Amino acid sequence: MLSCASKSCVIKKSHLPIDIVVPFLLFRAMPYLMLCMLSGFFLLASPKAYALSNISMTADVIQYDDVTLSQAKVTIDLNGNDQAVVDANTLEYGTARLDNAHILLDLKANTTLLIQARQIVTPQFDARNPNIYLDYRSTNPQPSLTFNAEIKPITDTQWATFKLNCLIPAQKKTDTWHCVDGLYHGERVNIPFTIDFLPQPKGVEASIQFTQASFSDVSGLHAGEKLTGKVMLSAQQVQSIWHWKGVFNWQEGELFWQPFYFGKAGNTFDIAGTYQSPMLTVEKANLQINGVGNLSASADINLKTKAFNAIRVDAREVDFAGLYQTFIQPMAQKSVFGNLKVSGRADWHFEVKDLQPQNFELNIENANIEDENGKFGFTNLNAHIPWDYNGPKQIFLAYERGHLLKLPLGITHLSAEVNRYSIVTPQLRLPVLDGALQFKDVSAAWIGNGMVWHLQMKLEPISMNSFSKALGWPEMNGKIDGQIPLVTYANKQLNMDGQMQFNMFKGMIAMSDLRIDNPIGVGPKLFANLTMRDIDLGDLTRTFNFGSIEGKLEGDVKDLRLENWKPVHMDAIVQTADGKHTKKVSQRAVENITALGGEGTAAALQRTFLRFFKEFNYEKMGLSCQLRQDICKMGGVESTPSGFVIVKGKGAPSVNVNGFTQYVSWKDLLARIQRITDGNTKAIVD
């Protein structure tokens, strides 16, 4: 009989059957398996420890290998029921603590052992009402270990049921343990599994098969359904470093990991690395994704801080379509790149160190990209886009042809220098139709959370004929060219210095004082002044099917303000220029101008008289609009007591058109213009 009355009683035992710690938690169910195992191994050692004739012992602390019992009372009754009972306030094994542990060892039955406790506390999870039952009776073909408990991860609020039955092999240290009927079941998780477990001298090998498993977090944004697959894990401890590897084979089911959705099974993930607390090193991880290709990665992760110290990702010869659908589209859903049809191949390399992107390289080979909304498209796109945190890199992008809206783009080669968070290039030339769009002195940088850029632009002459045809506009003639001095964008505001000028219809249209607030956000606001000089009215009216007018047109739009791209303010006047050129207006144009003036507008001319002439001389014609919110105050070239003069005739035959309705809604005015320019209105002269 051993009686221990001292404050601390230490029982030392030299031999441990299996020394095992599962080193990392790659899989959600892993902590529970770990708990089961460590409980089992503790128990395996137990029968020998208590194979004494008669023990009664109380102690404040009992240390038994890695097990520490506090406030323990051990009673072994060999004469009556051949039972040993251990009650302890706490039982600690490694980082796990069992509160109110009750251990029942039935020696008569050679041998069963039951451990019960109020709860088990570990850093990763809590378990309550655990039952660990070890059945060593000779009547069984093979001894078995059963574990069940309610468990929950520390971070969770929901308890789940966990159970597992294992057959204990003859050679516990070297034979495979077969565990069946494993189940982890809770409100949002149901993982039926089996596990084969092979202890190693200083490590473990396990193979877990899960069938029709499902799980979800509270938000439902990390969830899997009907998952069937296999996980193979092995770990070996060499000195203080654990070497581990795993293969995840996913045969069935679907997975959503916000924002990525993996609907196609048939994916394999194999991973290997080392672990030395707290650093988990992933030396090599290969992810073979069905329909995408092979991605390989390596990473250093600090498990204490959960920080990824270093990540390297490599994807070689990846199918661009699969890569786009699986990884890019979910991230870019709301952007202009959110609805693309792509093909081709891509190589991708990415490195992060101390949460800071280090370098990046994307190579795209023979890709075709087509926006399903028809906004843009590129054929045979090749790109080499490197980036390095520590130094400048040269990026190249080329395509054989493309389109922006309906504008065809010709063969293009672009290059620029990218330096950390800025990109600069002296010149970019985008061939468009028979001309080109030239960007000069382009510079963009990401500062803080915002983007800052500036550029100059020049439009090399494009024939209006092909330009108008491409956009499905009325056919125009002549050439358009122009330039934009300097545009800057900062603090969500776009500003233009100087005057943007386009030459068309033998004249010039210019925009100055341009400012756009929040151009790509909600509720953009635009401020600008416009001028128009020497526009050939002959060309213009022929183009827009208005009825011929000979003369020159000039106009000014002052204090133009658009909110959400709709005009809410302007002082606009469009009128014919004075000068010695021909000033003639056709009968049909007179009808259209009359319509433009709205109700009450009248050609002050006898209709019978109008009928005799195809065209008339005029001195001046014009319309003005003072727009305030939705109401336009109309005016003409002169005021009359009852309205305004739109066309002032001269000589013979001449015509006068007067307007009387001074206030008109902008919507109505647009509708009038629409009716006239759509060409459906045919001038009817009685």
Place this chain on the structure above:
Amino acid sequence: MTKQLMMVLFSAVLLMSSMQFVQAAADLEANTPVISAIKTSMQTRHVQLQSHYSAGAIGLTEDGMIAVKDAGAVPLSQRGALAGLVKDENADRVRLYKEIAVANGHPEWQGEIQSTFAGRWIDKAQAGWFYQRAGAWVKK
């Protein structure tokens, strides 16, 4: 004289107290191009949100926003889109409250406008939709 003075004082007190009751009410129907753009965007999205409201996947929160109530009501393949819709809707709602406050000339009213709208959304919700009351989901 005293009587007159009393009358003046009385009137002054009356005037001051009545001024307190002249509470400037916010025009919740204020319309500017920006507000109408936000409303259009929300109306377009509402078509997609409607089935999620009915299925109980999403619900109206007490602070005038929407939230995912039960993502499990939506297939995995559509969860990303659902999360996106909720995020965009809430961004629009914040902008709407802000712009209405600005249109009223009182940007500081944004919070009150938001809580007024919160009640309105719930009033307008169809039967069967979920809304939050004291942190818990309630079926209308």
